[in-house]
Amino acid sequence: MRFAIVVAAHLVAAATATGVAGYTSDVLHVSPDGRGSLCTAQAPCALTTARDRVRQEQGDVVVELSGGTYRLTSAFTLGPQDSGRPGHSVVYRAAAGQHPVFSGATRVTGFTKVDAAKNIYRAKVPKGSESRDLFVDGTRAQRTRSAVNPPGFSTTATGFTTADGSYADWTNQSQVEVVNDNAWKQMRCPLASITRNASGGSDLMVDPGCWNNNHSNVPNPGFPFNGAGLPTLNGISWIENAYQLLGTPGQFYLDGAAGYLYYVPRPGQNLAKADVELPTTQELVVTSAARPATSRRSTTATGGPRTPAVGVTRTAGRWAISAATCTTPAPTGTPSATPSPAPASRCCRRPTPTRARSTSTWTAPRRRRSPLPRRNALPSRRS
Known part of the structure; x- marks a missing residue:
């Protein structure tokens, strides 16, 4: 069985730059019009090229996506072979200050x-x-x-x-x-x-x-x-x-x-x-791994191809899924009513649900043997 991120044909998965502390990593650079296999900041490569490069890496790897629209004619897939090597992790994230967008739409x-x-x-x-x-x-x-x-x-x-x-x-x-x-x-x-x-x-x-x-x-x-x-x-x-x-x-x-x-x-x-x-493309990102992918600052999407969920907005024929905002109430007696950021452990390390999940930074899991969660059927709605 597989754990799938399933988002409708006419959707967007938006990534927000997030710092990943503690990583000393190889960094691969990606852009919507990337080409070649260097995957450097000066010569970025395509998303799938970077994914294939990750499979050959031995240590920690970060894939940084530059801003722009990545038009997908089929789902971007991440499987067990895309997990980090034992003791290492793979992280997909937006480049600092950039706003990459996955789109399943054809511009006419x-x-x-x-x-x-x-x-x-x-x-x-x-x-x-x-x-x-x-x-x-x-x-x-x-x-x-x-x-x-x-x-x-x-x-x-x-x-x-x-x-x-x-x-x-x-x-x-x-x-x-x-x-x-x-x-x-x-x-x-x-x-x-x-x-x-x-x-x-x-x-x-x-x-x-x-x-x-x-x-x-x-x-x-x-x-x-x-x-x-x-x-x-x-x-x-x-x-x-x-x-x-x-x-x-x-x-x-x-x-x-x-x-x-x-x-x-x-x-x-x-x-x-x-x-x-x-x-035209219904599934944007599909993951299948030894265990569900963990993520930082994530938004859970529970909708089907035409169903918006919490944290999901639709514009120009695409779904925009923003990073989750994790907040805690201000302490008692604090004059400001503005909530403060919650610790990452409260927002980002809870067990991954068996529903579809869209992430602003996707961290491939370390390889291990464990049963996969049961994938629930996504709810439908009237068109």
Whole structure:
């Protein structure tokens, strides 16, 4: 089993410079545009290059990250081989005064207007991109969707039907999703197809596997309910990600198969200058070791891909996780109400929880044999 730091596709892990007292270490320097294998202050290397260099070191090692955005197309992984040698430690930290950011988002540029009547712009993205989120200048855009509780739908053996025949004319039907808010659950399934029926209406066939799991073959365990049980997907609260629904300012449509992102700018937005971020990488940092990683000045993140947790903020399609603030109340009789820093032993050396943990300074554990903690499932929330 592994202890994983799991943070959603469209997130940021922010490191804050922290002094590590008592270390006489080799220092490897990293930057977002680092290259080569020297890993010096004058010639920094890439993050993964430094990690691989650490594996060859024999003593204490510090990896210092310079400021900037480290764009990750896959998770940065740290395993048992990245632990310190017996009697030695490995520390990842921000360089003094620097603010490195891990981002799982793709920055999108090169928008051109493709529909003057609806003010729709389009830009290229990597083919196969998948995301339900987009951020423009730090503001979350809405995935194109229908009105809430669209009228006229009824349930069939394979999905839904309606007398409205216009749905059958929609393009990229397999990228369309139906969403159902039912009691305490939100369920969503992609469509397999939309066909015109004999009466001129539209039959929406839901992906068979998703339909089976959420409608046809849902267990009924009785009380207490669980995530796999009732209620079922038996209605449509809204429909998402259809190009034909696009036209409202602040909405986007992603055609991942063709590699295009469509967006209707809000008043005042200039897409030639805007910072457009499309989150695509769900896991940013994953650790697996002989025992959980210890850390200094850490923030515990318990959320899933779209769930903020204590100490977590979201900007420009990314999650910013700041270092924890460890404080103790001012002594009785002290005029100042400002809390004072707590000893590191109170804030930073408590046992690592089995939930996801994001750290401002990550210290790889010394190698030892011990059982791994059980990894808890991360909570989910409605999109």
